[in-house]
Amino acid sequence: MKDDRVILLVEDNPDDEALTLRALKKHNIANGVVVVRDGAQALDYLFRTGAWAGRDPTERPAVVLLDLRLPKVDGLEVLRRLRSDDRTRVIPVVVLTSSKEESDLSQSYALHANSYIRKPVDFAQFAEAVRQLGLYWLVLNEPPPYS
């Protein structure tokens, strides 16, 4: 059973965006991908404000791919706001980062990021994160292993 829930990609770097979309497409991810380019837009999308005020409230992202370094509102702040609101508390968040900085990792986990993958988003890592989150059947268009 295929879900039509979207993947929300929060990414300001157009190269990283193109590479991430390519990785997803290459592996036949059937879900739609909504791309927003800064933290403020991400919050608007998630809380249906601003440009996203008219968004269909039943459309909830299956997973948020969140870059940490974003203009306006940074990724950690987006995560903090997500986790402190009942409407968005349970949405799985995968943090994308370009660095090996330990502080990023520990702060993300402190804010209950579900998973953490290093850019460029390599499909194997993405698949592993999705598997950890139990979203396997939802997001990955692969046949089940035992059938």
Place this chain on the structure above:
Amino acid sequence: MRTQEGVVRILDTDTGWDEVTALEDTQRAVLNVLDDFGTEKARLESTQQAVLNILDDLNAEKSKLEEASALLKGEIEERRKAAAQLEAVNKELEAFSYSVSHDLRAPLRAIDGFSLALLEDYTGQLDAQGQDFLHRVRAGVQKMGQLIDDMLQLSRLTRGEIHIAPVNLSAVAREIIEEQRRNDPTRRVEFLCADGLGASGDGRLLRAALSNLLNNAWKFTGKQSETRIEFGTTATEDGPAFFIRDNGAGFDMAYAHKLFGAFQRLHRAEEFPGTGIGLAIVHRIIHRHGGRVWAEGAVGKGAVFYFTLPTSATIREETS
């Protein structure tokens, strides 16, 4: 009044000499008492003076103390300011290296990612040479990424606090060599390690220094049929020093002064891989501990790296 009247009456009446004498005695006694009072008073006055002097002295002492404490307060304030400035500089460096690690990597990611996309999505349109070029592009990117990581590691070493504690250098050296043996099980390496070498210093940093020196010894003996690496102490002109000796490729002493600079190498990457950051790290670590590091070598005759730590000590080991 009545006493005077009494005295007059006594004089009026035909008093005897006895009484006069008694009177004179009394008078003398009174005068004596008065005299005594005088000396007592003088003594009191000098005591008072002495007390006043002491108070004066105390006042002088007190103002001296106040001066000293004002000075101290000023000094403390200055130190506090310096510490705050240092912290600000450290924060800035932290922010700088954070931004280096993120921002310098972003364009690399694009180069690497799109090269890979070309290789994967357009294989049919690229001949072998075209593909080789793209592989070289990607290798260059990997190398650049490694350089960024190395630079960051080096800059981190100069920041951050040092936590001083006793470190058992012999034990650390043995662990490092054991790890090398696990990673590279085909090599036959004889490791001679003196027992009980120790120093007080930052355990994490001293381990990093030893690991760079021992990994170099391991690497630059890679073409030897029999490898021998030694860790010990020896007397030098600078007093006792630790040394790590190997019987590997060695180096030309003419370039010895370059060894400890960042990204300086005396061997080509095809001969021995590496980026040239290891000894720069060793140099910073030993210097942060107040020690010195230097090297001796000859081409084909192996190398010896010496370092001193001002707090070296012998550690008694329970087992050897």
